[in-house]
Amino acid sequence: MHRVIRNLTASLILGVASLSGVNSAYADGPKVGIFVADSFGDRAFFDIALGGKDLVEDNYEATVNTYEGRLQADKFFRQLSDAGRNNDMVFVLGFEAIDAMMRAAEANEDAHFIFIDAKLDSPVVSSVGYRDSEGCYLIGALAAQLTTTDLPMINPEKTIGFVGGVDSPVIRDCESGYKQGAAAIDPDTKVVSGYVGSWVDPAKGKVINQSLNQDGSDINYQYAGLSGEGGFDSVRSGESGYALGAGFDQSNLAPGYVPGSMLKRVDETINRITKSLLDGKLVKGFSESEGVSEGGLVVVYDDELVSKDVQKQVDELATGIAEGKIKVESDR
Numbered sequence: 001m002h003r004v005i006r007n008l009t010a011s012l013i014l015g016v017a018s019l020s021g022v023n024s025a026y027a028d029g030p031k032v033g034i035f036v037a038d039s040f041g042d043r044a045f046f047d048i049a050l051g052g053k054d055l056v057e058d059n060y061e062a063t064v065n066t067y068e069g070r071l072q073a074d075k076f077f078r079q080l081s082d083a084g085r086n087n088d089m090v091f092v093l094g095f096e097a098i099d100a101m102m103r104a105a106e107a108n109e110d111a112h113f114i115f116i117d118a119k120l121d122s123p124v125v126s127s128v129g130y131r132d133s134e135g136c137y138l139i140g141a142l143a144a145q146l147t148t149t150d151l152p153m154i155n156p157e158k159t160i161g162f163v164g165g166v167d168s169p170v171i172r173d174c175e176s177g178y179k180q181g182a183a184a185i186d187p188d189t190k191v192v193s194g195y196v197g198s199w200v201d202p203a204k205g206k207v208i209n210q211s212l213n214q215d216g217s218d219i220n221y222q223y224a225g226l227s228g229e230g231g232f233d234s235v236r237s238g239e240s241g242y243a244l245g246a247g248f249d250q251s252n253l254a255p256g257y258v259p260g261s262m263l264k265r266v267d268e269t270i271n272r273i274t275k276s277l278l279d280g281k282l283v284k285g286f287s288e289s290e291g292v293s294e295g296g297l298v299v300v301y302d303d304e305l306v307s308k309d310v311q312k313q314v315d316e317l318a319t320g321i322a323e324g325k326i327k328v329e330s331d332r
Contacts, residue, residue, distance in 0.1 A: 001067035001287075026088065026278055029061035034270070035080060035101075037069040037094020038199060042226045044247040045264060049116070054271025060274060069097055071200070072288045072325055076100035084108025089118055089277055091270055095168065101125060112284055114273055116266055117170065123285045130271055130290050131178030134321050135297030136223070137328045139244055139262040140181030141317055142299065143219050144189045145310045146242070146259055153257070154218050158186060161217035162193040163208055163231055165224035169332050171195075173245075176331040184317065184326075190231050192217050196227040205230025213240045219259070220247055229253060242305075249300050259305040265290075265299050271281055293322040 005213035033249050036046040056062040065087060077100040079167040083090045084104050086245055089112040092101045098115065098220030105113040112126065118131035143160040162178050164171040175193055182189040187295060192215045194208040205227035207222050213234075218241040222228030231243045232253035251261070269290060276282045290296030301311050 005100065015231060026060075026239060029063060030089060030274065031062060031066060031199045031279060032056055032062045032270075032274060033090035035067040035069065035083055035090060035092045035094075036065060037076070037092075037097040038071050038225075039068045040066070042199075043250065043253065044225050044228065044245075045117075045266065046093060048128035048248055048264065049091065050271060051267030052091070055267055055271040056274045057125070057284075059271065060209050060278060062274065068243075069094065071096065073100070077103055078260075079108055080104035080113075084111035084113065085109055088116060091268070091273075093117060102255075107242055108275065114276060116269060119287045119289055121287065124266045126273075126282065127191070128273065128288050128290060130170075130264055131292075131297055131328070132174040132264075132328065133328045133330045134179070134291040135262045135264065135299070136174035136221075136287040136327075137184070137321070138292070138297075138314055138318055139183035139221055139246075139260065140178035140191075140308070141185050142181075142301075142310070142314050143178075143221060143244060144182035144185035146219055146306070147189065148186070149307075149310075151242070151305060152261075153235075153238070155216070155241075157190075157216040157218070158188055159192060159211035159216035159218070161192040161215075161220035162191055162220050163205065163212065163220050163224050164193065164195045165199045165227050166197060167195050169307050170281060171223060173331045176329055178223075180328055181188035181317070189214070196224050196230075198227055199225035201227045202230040202233065206234050209234045209243070212242065218242065219244060222250070232258070251300075251302055258302060260301045261309075263300060265296050265298065269296060290316050291321070291325040 053064045076097045081104045115127040121129040180193045209231040220243040222231040223246040235243045235257040236254040247264045251258040
């Protein structure tokens with residue numbers, strides 16, 4: 001199987017940075033914290049951040065400390081305060097931790113806290129959001145094309161599915177983009193959606209996927225964190241269609257039944273922001289967004305399931321978004 005990451009720009013390929021000429025405060029290498037509100041091991045959003053750990057260790061001689069909130073909100077502030085005391089910069093992932101992060105940032109003024117996955121308006125915390133609707137537009141376009149192919153598990157209906165984790169603005173934004181991408185391929189494509197209500201409930205995720213299959217969908221997009229593994233479990237039997245991955249290349253969760261995944265390059269975001277902070281180009285309270293044009297959202301394919309013609313069509317849409325010729329509406 002040959003898989004290729006379609007990165008439209010080289011803007012995030014930063015190379016190995018020399019620490020010479022960098023802010024003298026980091027002469028011995030920066031101390032970087034990475035906090036996730038739940039746990040690593042989701043094989044999705046949080047695990048991509050671990051790739052960022054590897055990048056900043058290799059590129060900037062960083063010492064990296066990781067923290068897992070395990071969804072124990074009463075411990076978030078203590079952990080984040082500890083991260084603030086022991087690191088120069090702290091990357092925080094997980095909406096559940098925003099309030100505790102704000103308090104920890106105010107209590108630890110020497111540390112630079114950066115929230116990943118949404119733009120926040122704060123003078124004490126910096127943030128990077130993603131234009132999720134753009135990446136989900138591409139995966140919706142891919143699903144709409146696949147549902148009319150002759151793949152073995154495709155049914156005659158033009159129906160595709162969307163599985164969300166927790167009902168939140170970022171997921172609604174993705175669902176909106178997914179529907180727009182599908183409509184761009186064929187306005188008659190029907191999208192059926194279901195929400196698990198949790199990021200960590202694969203059993204319920206499987207039930208949601210099976211429900212969408214009963215509604216006619218033959219390919220479901222798993223934008224649900226660990227809950228999405230229920231969708232991959234469902235298709236692994238070879239009896240209920242295909243699954244599309246989100247955040248991470250999830251093809252290994254159901255080999256032969258995952259035509260593609262939309263990657264959210266948190267690893268490259270952590271790498272880029274670390275370099276900018278080392279170079280003194282960013283100040284506390286900055287707020288940025290990344291999308292297709294910056295290389296923050298990219299699609300990977302399984303060449304055995306997705307033809308070159310279909311890949312080309314999706315890549316052309318990505319180019320259109322990057323060049324501003326295609327406008328993807330956002331729900332945020």
